[in-house]
Amino acid sequence: MYAETFWELASQKYAAATALLVTLAIPLPLVAHEHAKPRHSKLELVVLGSGGPRSFGRASTSYLILVEGTPRILVDAGPGAFLELGKLGIDLARVDTVLLTHLHIDHSGDIPAIFLDRALTSDQPIHFKVFGPQGSGLFPSTRQYLRLLFGQGGAYEYEKTFGADETVEGVDLPIALDSAENEIVAEGDLRVREVATHHGDCPSVAYRVDYQGESITFSGDMDASAIPNLQHLAIDSDLLVFHVGVLDPPNSPEILYTLHTAPKQIGQAARDARARHLLLSHLSPAIEESRRQVLQSIRGSYKQGTEFAYDGMRIPVLATKPSPNPKGKSGIPR
Numbered sequence: 292m293y294a295e296t297f298w299e300l301a302s303q304k305y306a307a308a309t310a311l312l313v314t315l316a317i318p319l320p321l322v323a324h325e326h327a328k329p330r331h332s333k334l335e336l337v338v339l340g341s342g343g344p345r346s347f348g349r350a351s352t353s354y355l356i357l358v359e360g361t362p363r364i365l366v367d368a369g370p371g372a373f374l375e376l377g378k379l380g381i382d383l384a385r386v387d388t389v390l391l392t393h394l395h396i397d398h399s400g401d402i403p404a405i406f407l408d409r410a411l412t413s414d415q416p417i418h419f420k421v422f423g424p425q426g427s428g429l430f431p432s433t434r435q436y437l438r439l440l441f442g443q444g445g446a447y448e449y450e451k452t453f454g455a456d457e458t459v460e461g462v463d464l465p466i467a468l469d470s471a472e473n474e475i476v477a478e479g480d481l482r483v484r485e486v487a488t489h490h491g492d493c494p495s496v497a498y499r500v501d502y503q504g505e506s507i508t509f510s511g512d513m514d515a516s517a518i519p520n521l522q523h524l525a526i527d528s529d530l531l532v533f534h535v536g537v538l539d540p541p542n543s544p545e546i547l548y549t550l551h552t553a554p555k556q557i558g559q560a561a562r563d564a565r566a567r568h569l570l571l572s573h574l575s576p577a578i579e580e581s582r583r584q585v586l587q588s589i590r591g592s593y594k595q596g597t598e599f600a601y602d603g604m605r606i607p608v609l610a611t612k613p614s615p616n617p618k619g620k621s622g623i624p625r
């Protein structure tokens with residue numbers, strides 16, 4: 292519905308076809324080559340919410356990571372993610388790990404609803420492990436945020452009396468830009484790393500998920516001061532999910548440049564991180580109206596496949612690797 296180019300349209304159709312085929316458990320040939328063997332992505336991304344803080348028809352930011360076809364990790368939980376989960380019929384039975392890039396409402400507002408849904412549909416004890424930034428100023432730490440929701444005296448303390456036995460463990464991550472990268476999940480071949488970013492006065496972090504040679508990095512919301520940290524974390528990622536919050540200067544209100552990275556710098560960061568594919572998300576009405584301009588700015592320095600996210604989009608990571616076709620096209624469409 293938002294497609295502006297053939298490649299964007301093809302991407303949307305491909306993603307829809309992929310979702311259907313995966314649902315039907317039909318092997319999906321990812322490369323249209325006579326001798327190519329069908330390959331399966333080990334990591335997949337499902338976009339539950341592709342919008343930012345405004346309500347204009349998109350759910351706010353949220354993603355699910357599927358490992359070997361099973362949903363395992365929730366990244367952010369903006370308002371609307373709960374609804375999209377139900378629309379897609381996603382089973383949360385193995386989703387115990389939550390990665391919060393920061394605690395703005397458009398990234399965390401649906402946490403209680405999603406936790407309740409999981410509790411009501413499980414007959415096994417649940418242990419949520421929720422990673423997120425330390426607190427600062429008006430922002431609680433992630434542990435404190437979870438206590439305020441589900442802890443003693445919290446707004447939703449009752450939630451633990453519903454459905455399955457449930458424990459919620461919060462992990463506070465460093466927020467100073469000179470903090471070291473950390474590995475926070477190491478379960479077999481599934482690895483998650485994080486690093487501090489910067490999002491105005493709101494503590495924020497970025498995450499990278501690796502599994503058997505495939506990788507996805509999430510910028511979260513960040514201003515340009517965090518680009519060196521993000522580039523280091525994202526180096527050689529198959530898929531870089533970057534949040535867009537502004538147009539190139541001077542086309543957005545000045546204050547927003549203290550919170551978000553301009554498209555030109557996003558393109559340069561994706562190029563320097565050698566990301567193999569770029570997904571633009573956290574979209575606002577202002578970005579929607581200027582999609583062509585945003586893409587042009589990014590393509591000034593980044594030549595790999597670049598797409599705009601949409602709610603319900605499903606991306607097998609393997610399909611984001613550079614295509615061998617002579618046109619030099621790469622990315623999701625084949």
Ligand SMILES: [Zn+2]
Pocket residue numbers: 343344352395397398512573
């Ligand atoms: Zn946001």
